[in-house]
Amino acid sequence: MHTVRLPQPIQRFVEYRTGDAMFIVAPDYRVVYWDTRTEFLTGTRAEDVLGKACYDVVLGERENGETFCSWGCSVMRMSQEGRPVTSYDMLVSAPTGGKRWVNVSTLSVECEDGIYLVHLLRDAQDTHETLEMARGLIHLSKKQPGGIAANVATRSRKDIPALTARQLEMLKLLSEGKSVKEIKTSLHLSEATVRNHIRALLQALGAHSQLEALARARTLGILNS
Numbered sequence: 001m002h003t004v005r006l007p008q009p010i011q012r013f014v015e016y017r018t019g020d021a022m023f024i025v026a027p028d029y030r031v032v033y034w035d036t037r038t039e040f041l042t043g044t045r046a047e048d049v050l051g052k053a054c055y056d057v058v059l060g061e062r063e064n065g066e067t068f069c070s071w072g073c074s075v076m077r078m079s080q081e082g083r084p085v086t087s088y089d090m091l092v093s094a095p096t097g098g099k100r101w102v103n104v105s106t107l108s109v110e111c112e113d114g115i116y117l118v119h120l121l122r123d124a125q126d127t128h129e130t131l132e133m134a135r136g137l138i139h140l141s142k143k144q145p146g147g148i149a150a151n152v153a154t155r156s157r158k159d160i161p162a163l164t165a166r167q168l169e170m171l172k173l174l175s176e177g178k179s180v181k182e183i184k185t186s187l188h189l190s191e192a193t194v195r196n197h198i199r200a201l202l203q204a205l206g207a208h209s210q211l212e213a214l215a216r217a218r219t220l221g222i223l224n225s
Contacts, residue, residue: 021037027116085108089124090102107120174213
């Protein structure tokens with residue numbers, strides 16, 4: 001069961017069909033609906049959040065690390081003032097310790113006991129990893145004479161693999177001589193997750209070992225020589 005007792009206008013929203021994940025917050029910030037898509041997206045079960053304050057279970061963050069979810073948050077305040085809330089991206093935390101970017105649209109529904117917020121969520125992780133990858137490449141290019149573009153001017157762009165932000169992070173840590181256990185500790189990830197990221201990095205670079213991956217990354221201008 002994914003709900004507590006809902007006002008009739010809110011119950012109608014629950015019966016609508018949408019491809020997005022959806023959770024609903026009551027005027028007192030209690031989570032009153034949490035569907036299976038939201039469970040999958042956040043890694044949090046409905047029975048662990050229903051009836052609890054949204055800011056205690058969603059734990060949303062802004063890109064700079066500041067807390068997004070709190071009592072009196074801007075989303076609830078704007079809705080109570082009758083102002084529309086534009087969609088936004090938010091970093092949510094899973095019980096396992098991982099975090100994921102989601103894009104959120106909010107519908108404000110007025111009921112007898114106040115404003116309910118219907119949140120529609122969709123995965124935005126790939127978008128943010130692409131942005132982080134671009135930032136990482138720009139940062140690396142600034143550290144090299146002439147930048148990456150100059151170092152690979154004689155190569156075809158298609159020879160340079162598109163690494164995710166996490167893969168670039170792994171590459172940097174490996175270039176610093178970090179072991180899997182050290183990376184696991186510094187990034188607060190499981191050892192299996194770190195190994196999976198490294199495996200994906202090797203595959204992206206067409207390498208069979210970490211040393212070969214580092215050498216290829218330097219050849220391509222992704223790492224300093």
